[in-house]
Amino acid sequence: MLRGRGDDFEIIANGCFLMDTSDGRSERLLIDAALAALPYGRPAPSVLIGGLGVGFSLVRAVSQPRWGRITVVEREQAIVDWHLDGPLGRISGAALRDPRTGVLRTDLVAHLHTTTERYDALCLDIDNGPDWTVTQDNESLYSPAGLAACHARLTPGGVLAVWSAQPSPGFGSALRNAGFRAVTTEEVAVARGVPDVVHLALARE
DSSP, rough: OOOEETTTEEEEEEEEEEEEESSHHHHHHHHHHHHSSTTTTOOOOOOOOOTTTHHHHHHHTTTTTTTTOOOEEEOOOOHHHHHHHHTTTHHHHHHSTTEEEEEEEOHHHHHHHHHOOOOEEEEOOOOSOOOOOOSSSGGGGGGGHHHHHHHTEEEEEEEEEESSSSOHHHHHHHHHHHHOOOEEEEEEOOSSOOOOEEEEEEOOO
């Protein structure tokens, strides 16, 4: 459900708040941190953005000329429609028309397990994070099999960036057990409460 709140919009799934248009710092950090972690000499790196959401991550990626192919995976047709023909088009319209951008209307977890494509970066934001999933099916993304699929879809030295509504120390251990290295966490400062974070890890060379 898309719900208006003043000048902003909220996306609600299964009665649970997912995200809104009021800030966007953590969604932009997801892209910025992944790009910063890539070796600068890598020409036109490709990025898969898991979850279109309110469009902040896609808009950030398109604003950075260093990115090459930008693939967005979104399983909910309603969200895609809100961007193509609805009120979220004011945020994402230009980004969706960028020639580097492609949208796949499919399930992210299924795509990671079935595609043969490889990406220089995976920027994943399909739920509230490893420890707080709204959709039960999304739990498999953070499982050993899901992280192995992420690793397989990355080019050597590629970056996995995962958004979370709260820090997850256990997820860092899961990333290392899945063969990732240089596992770090970046936080978005908040006035009070638990910060949003981006978990980062590099695939083996």
